Amino acid sequence: MPQPTIGSLFAGIGGFDAGFENAGYRTAWQVELNPTNRAVLADRFPHATQHEDVRHCGAHNLQTVDVITAGFPCQDISIAGSRPGNQTTRGLRGERSGLFWQVIRILQETQPRWVVLENVVNLLAINDSQDFETVIRALADSGYVGFWRVLNAQYFGVPQQRRRIFLVAGHQRMPPIELLADAAPVDAIPPASQSQQWPRPADTWAANTLLANKAGSQIAMGCTTFVAHPNGWHQMAERQRTSENDGLCLGLDASNLAEAFAAGNAVVPQIAQWVAEKLIKAN
Template sequence: MQVEQKGLFKYSGIDIFSGAGGMSCGAMAAGVSIDLAVEFDKHSANTFKKNHPNTLVIQDDISNINPKKYITTPPFVVFGGPPCQGFSKSNTKTRDIGNDNNNLFREFIRFVDELQPQWFVFENVEGFQSFNKGKTLKSLELTFKGLKYTTSHKVLCASSFGVPQRRKRFFMVGNRDGIKFEFPKETSTEITVKDAFHDLPKLINGQQDSALPYISKPQSQYAKLMRGATKESTQNLVSRNRDYVVERYAHIPQGGNWRSIPNHMLDNYANLDNCHGSIYRRLNLDEPSVIISNYRKNMLIHPEQDRGLSVREAARLQSFPDSYVFEGNLVSIQQQIGNAVPPLLAKEIFSQLISASK
């Protein structure tokens, strides 16, 4: 997959709330140049700059930015995913209109209103469509209708588009020329964890190697695609878990979770009934991964080795190519990967935008 701008692109894009650049990575693979990216987090912005050196990256609060200062003609597409904590189904404490993060999607509207792109792509968590009993979604549709955009929306699962992860995301796509966007068709073949991991090096708990040889040639088309021209596996960085945590891992079979751990080994939990099913989940080699949103905190386990996932393994599950380099400390990198839109999923959407524009 292409991650660096080379030559001229016919289509121009603006990425706001860009994070580490998952959507931009997919957009570029589809043929969209990224002229401007806006990201508040320093480490994420540095990752974006590292992998997209020809893009103007602004690291600032988006409310401080006048887009017309940098973009003088309407772009092909404005896209991005405002922070989603306020809409997530897993957020049981502040999932309400008062959550400050929920107001950031109004900044997305402002950029679309001021730049008047041909298309926009708004991305968020699956729970966005049901938030506030669907009233927020309806309000967003009416707002864009007032701006003369025809909209379509759908929840897509990444595993249906060549990504080895069952990750669902909400997308709203709008067009200024009256085109009703049709979302890309799902594929029938799922990519498994084995397809993603088979050639990556074996690691141990807490291992920190910047580069290691691949252990085999690509044995799946997916691994071949992820490797591209990359000669070795980079950022083989694994969090160091305490010994008692690693001992718990040994009790969990593929596809299992914390329930497989003997109760006497979980005596630090006050109430096991409150444990979420995603905690201590060991991935199944023969299936796509579960969602990896916060894979360090949830302690997702390698399918065959008693340790957490490495940075490169998590990036593979998100469909970031092996050439993609993440900046910042380990915790920040893990969060950047977990927050990202899978590039292969994004590529399908942007490819469909281009097809609909011809």
């Protein structure tokens, strides 16, 4: 059988694409507005066609694919943008998150077999949950039905707490029921009184990642990203000495910040692969 294909809307740096290719798909095209991200995509996926603006894409310039993925913008949906006094948070009525309707238009024009959407968990609650109802209704009106789940990256081998909603729908067919099965064992959180093994490896701490908090440039004041090692005070001095002798950056310069934002917006490839492995069996 021919290799199944995906097209990626709001591709970012290719988290969806990497996961799906690890499961056996081939990326046919990607749509990404940010030029730095497009350069990353061109380097990592030279076989895929890159497009710039989702508003200029459709059946006239997008190859027919088996799956369309879309982590559409969350700026008008996320909790970070919904603080009191912030007038930019409008959900699907916002300028950025409203690009969801471009996804619906492209689905109607190209009719892929499957669609996979990703966004922040606040999509379930914003505007009294009316926006999420709108997403479900828009997909159904376009002929797509399916399931949704909130998946956390820490249960897919990624040392980070990152909960995102994933919605998988098929064109006039339901996705595999396995998508509603447990994604991985969920470990119980040990009580504070329970003894801990020391020292703990750095990669076992969910906070010890580039994007542990809301932004890679955020300085945590609550010790959320400190890794405790008994008698490890000297390591702070060694880190400073490494910076001075080897030129390693301790803070964030322009390239670090671009990397941080790109990583923060990316879909976790391990989760994308888990979804793709279920869909590829149903092709």
